Structures are given as C-alpha cells and as structure tokens.
Amino acid sequence: MKKQSFKNHIRYYTPHHFIYYPIIMTLLVFSVCFIFTSQDQLIWSFISAVFIVLFFLAFIMRQHYALILQNRIVRLELRYRYFSLTGKRLENFEHRLKDEQLYALRFAPDDELEGLIKKTLYKKLSSIEIKKAIEHWKGDYARV
Numbered sequence: 001m002k003k004q005s006f007k008n009h010i011r012y013y014t015p016h017h018f019i020y021y022p023i024i025m026t027l028l029v030f031s032v033c034f035i036f037t038s039q040d041q042l043i044w045s046f047i048s049a050v051f052i053v054l055f056f057l058a059f060i061m062r063q064h065y066a067l068i069l070q071n072r073i074v075r076l077e078l079r080y081r082y083f084s085l086t087g088k089r090l091e092n093f094e095h096r097l098k099d100e101q102l103y104a105l106r107f108a109p110d111d112e113l114e115g116l117i118k119k120t121l122y123k124k125l126s127s128i129e130i131k132k133a134i135e136h137w138k139g140d141y142a143r144v
Contacts, residue, residue, distance in 0.1 A: 004139025006131050009107070011143060016062060024055045070143055071099065074106050082117070085110055096121055104130035109138040 002008065012018070028051040034044040075094075082090040094102070101120055104127035108116045112135060120130055 001141055004141060005137045006107075006134070009131075009137075009140070013062075016058070020058060021055065024051055024058070027051050028055065071103065074103055078102055078105060081110065081113060086114055090117075093121065098127075100127040101125065101130060103127065106140055107131060107138050108134050109136050112136065 028048060031044050031048040031051055035041050035048060038044055079090045079094070082088070097105075097117075097120065105113065105116060105120070108130075116130060116133060119125060119133070125133065
C-alpha cells in the first residue's frame with residue numbers, strides 16, 4: 001500500500017465511485033433521452049425519477065453511516081492514545097476542540113500528538129493547518 005500523506009489521503013471506494021454511480025448516471029442519461037425521443041414520456045419520466053432517487057439515497061446513506069461510525073471511532077482512538085501517552089484524559093478539554101480538529105489530529109504520530117493538541121488549543125488551528133503541521137504523517141489506511 002502506498003505511504004499516506006496530506007496530498008494522497010483521500011480514498012475512493014471502487015464499487016460505488018467507479019461502478020455503481022457511473023451505471024446509475026448512464027441509465028439516468030438514457031432515460032432522460034428517452035423522455036424526449038419516446039412516445040411514453042410519462043413512463044420514462046418516472047424511470048428517470050427513480051434513478052435520481054437511487055443515486056441520491058445510495059450516496060447519502062453510504063456516506064452517512066460510514067462517517068458517523070468513523071467519527072466515533074476516531075474520537076475514541078484519540079482519547080485512548082492521549083491517555084496512553086500522557087496519563088491524562090482528553091475528555092477534560094475535548095469540548096474545546098471542534099470535530100474537524102479532532103479528526104485531523106488522528107494523522108499525527110504519537111510523538112507529535114500532545115504538542116499538536118496544545119498548539120491547536122492555543123492557536124485555534126484549522127483542520128487543514130493541523131494536517132500541514134504534521135511532520136511525520138501517520139496514515140489512516142482503514143478509513144472510509
């Protein structure tokens with residue numbers, strides 16, 4: 001697996017991004033074309049609407065469930081890592097960090113994590129700034 005960094009940390013899911021969505025989009029385009037070229041415009045309009053709904057629901061549900069679960073796991077992992085490294089609980093000041101900041105901190109290796117958390121709290125770093133400040137990127141290869 002390729003070493004992960006800020007530049008290549010976005011991940012695609014092949015069955016959805018490169019198979020399901022292209023097929024649905026192709027069928028949608030054809031069904032819309034048939035609306036204008038066929039005598040059964042009402043039926044093809046309905047079929048087009050079904051493809052639009054299938055596309056929308058597949059995208060929203062896949063992302064929604066995976067991201068909610070991933071966010072919970074990232075938060076728990078950060079709590080565990082912080083406690084293991086410092087003997088202190090992250091929950092005591094976790095409320096001062098935005099979710100985006102917490103999710104960006106997961107890419108920090110253990111030796112940079114505590115300092116980066118302090119810097120984030122003090123300077124109110126954005127998630128992009130946190131990711132750019134990481135010197136030795138800790139890849140998250142199991143994320144959605």
